[in-house]
Amino acid sequence: MKPDNNKLNVQKFSLYANAYLIDGTVLIDTGIDPREIAGYDLELIILTHCHFDHTCATSEIAEMTGAKIAIHEEDARLLGDDCATASALFGKRAPEINPDILLYGGEIFESDNFVLEVIHTPGHTPGGICLYESETRSLFSGDTIFPGGGIGRCDLGGDLSDLIHSIELLTTLDPEVLYPGHLGVTDAGVPSQIGSSLAHARELVA
Secondary structure, three states, X not given: OOOOOOOOOEEEEEEOEEEEEEOOOEEEOOOOOHHHHOOOOOOEEEOOOOOHHHHOOHHHHHHHHOOEEEEEHHHHOOOOOOOOOOHHHHXXXXXXXXXXXXXXXXXXXXXXXXXXXXXXXXXXXXXXEEEEEOOOOEEEEEOOEEHHHEEOOOOOOOOHHHXXXXXXXXXXXXXXXXXXOOOOOEOOOHHHHHXXXXXXXXXXXX
């Protein structure tokens, strides 16, 4: 059953990076502090990419809740690498994370209240993903794009050409609400903001 009120039950936690809890059962990214998530009956943690600020608390939260961990196969390969996970930038070692589910793009995570589609959006990292809930037109963009035409950096093992292709893919969607990996949630002309992100990325090629 799909949601019928055009609203997704989302709680935002700003744990250095944004983490989003959907219906109290699915957590998109974990940030670096697990304490705010304690007490929720999680079933699944979906990581948008492998970077430390989005993944540090993953194993602790999974252990507390019994939730399974999902990440794209390309980024799963990088989880133990201090540089590829950007852990070294924080003066830390890469957190130990053992994924239960490897993603490839196109997977569907469904409950009574939402249907999340995995979209592989490499560029910021090789295995970066976005998640789209088409009924409520909700886009969880990780660090692929940000409000106001922002884009994820590509100098930590990413690729600008891949990022451009990924943003082009996002322009084929019609999201009403953008839930980015950093900054605030926005519902102000989201397709136009994605277009600005694409223009920004293309300018960097020139």
